[in-house]
Amino acid sequence: MPELPEVEVLRRDLERDITGRHIKTVEVETPRSVRRHKNKKEFIGRLEGKKVVGVDRRGKYLLCRLDGGEVLVIHLGMSGQLRRAKTAREAKMKHTHVIIGFQQGGQLRFIDPRTFGEMFVAETDAIDKIKELSHLGIDPYDHPISWDEFGALVVSRKAKLKPLLMDQKFIAGIGNMYSDEILWGAGLRWDRTSDSLQAQEIRRLYRSLIEVLQEAVKFRGSTLSDGQYVDLFGQPGEYQTYHNAYDREGKPCPRCRQPLVRERVASRSTYFCASCQV
DNA sequence: CGCGTCGCCTGTGGGC
DNA sequence: TGCCCACAGGCGACGC
Structure with missing residues (x-):
């Protein structure tokens, strides 16, 4: 569903909202949403305790940079949504697959009815080296060419x-x-x-x-x-x-x-x- | 290699 | 009212 403009709007929202926050807990309710990982434990282990230091975008991919040099990559597919929750008590929408809770309170929730979207943690903060993203062409919004x-x-x-x-x-x-x-x-x-x-x-x-x-x-x-x-x-x-x-x-x-x-x-x-x- | 088609999923809206 | 089919912002794996 979302194309570059929608993903860029979310990037800006995220940049303001989650930069500087520490990830306290991660819940994965649908393993398919983290399918690039061997299992959900591995995904969770690579996120918990990390601090979000910034949010970038490459094409339709969101890149949440973490301290320690890893990146949480988010792709929304056809029907993915990211929503902020003020507290854990806030009613959970149907098809909520991943919930990231922050030390300072509040949650980031990943909702995706058709489950074409995904999240994964990649090795490096040099985005060109993330193999899943290395094939992408120019980003005309971030880096206009003549x-x-x-x-x-x-x-x-x-x-x-x-x-x-x-x-x-x-x-x-x-x-x-x-x-x-x-x-x-x-x-x-x-x-x-x-x-x-x-x-x-x-x-x-x-x-x-x-x-x-x-x-x-x-x-x-x-x-x-x-x-x-x-x-x-x-x-x-x-x-x-x-x-x-x-x-x-x-x-x-x-x-x-x-x-x-x-x-x-x-x-x-x-x-x-x-x-x-x- | 470049291309078109299909499968992955769930929800919805229109036609009957 | 209910059922069924077509279709929906994406992408990658195929086969030709």
């Missing part, structure tokens, strides 16, 4: 634009929803091939990419009708009210008023304007 560098990357690959934008090895953090919004903003069809783009189209694509991600973070992410994404304190985002294409089949294109269409691409819904995206 548009001509971007252009060189784009034309070096021969792929359709939507699968390319969603390829985490190429750019980290973009998923199904934001790829549609970015392509709408650039006025480009999802199936244009990357090596067919003119210089001006590359520039439009990169500008749209940066603008969509920045605006989405500014409005604290997208909360769709299912209400699945909320921030650390349970508050929904606002960016969905600025969506131009995603989940808007049949509605008029905000640019040219033609009805937006939906197609299935690699078994994912893709929304675009067949008239003004070329």
Whole structure:
């Protein structure tokens, strides 16, 4: 579910909220959520007693840096949530899989109905050395590159634009929803091939990419009708009210008023304007 | 190697 | 009202 903007909002919330806190207790109710570890004991043992010294993000991965050089890596998958609880007595939501309790009081809870998300502790604080993350491409939000560098990357690959934008090895953090919004903003069809783009189209694509991600973070992410994404304190985002294409089949294109269409691409819904995206 | 499809899961909403 | 199917913000393992 959450893509780069939602994960970045959570990172900021976490950075303010859990940095400096000491982990006192860890409860794992669903071993599947820590499946990279041999068993939940090992996961718990590597967390208890550690202090959180900062929170980073790489693509859709959250990295809670711990003293002693290890990192708690969190990926939310399709349906994961992180929620702050003031006390242990606070009612537990269904599908709460991991609870981290802090010495100073309060808890961080990991909730995930579909269980595609996961948590694991990795060896080093040099994130490039975490093998699970080493394949990730550039993070366009944290480390914007020049548009001509971007252009060189784009034309070096021969792929359709939507699968390319969603390829985490190429750019980290973009998923199904934001790829549609970015392509709408650039006025480009999802199936244009990357090596067919003119210089001006590359520039439009990169500008749209940066603008969509920045605006989405500014409005604290997208909360769709299912209400699945909320921030650390349970508050929904606002960016969905600025969506131009995603989940808007049949509605008029905000640019040219033609009805937006939906197609299935690699078994994912893709929304675009067949008239003004070329 | 690059690509598309499938499986992993649970919940929900629409059609009948 | 209830049942069933399609579908949902991701990712990695396959097979061609």
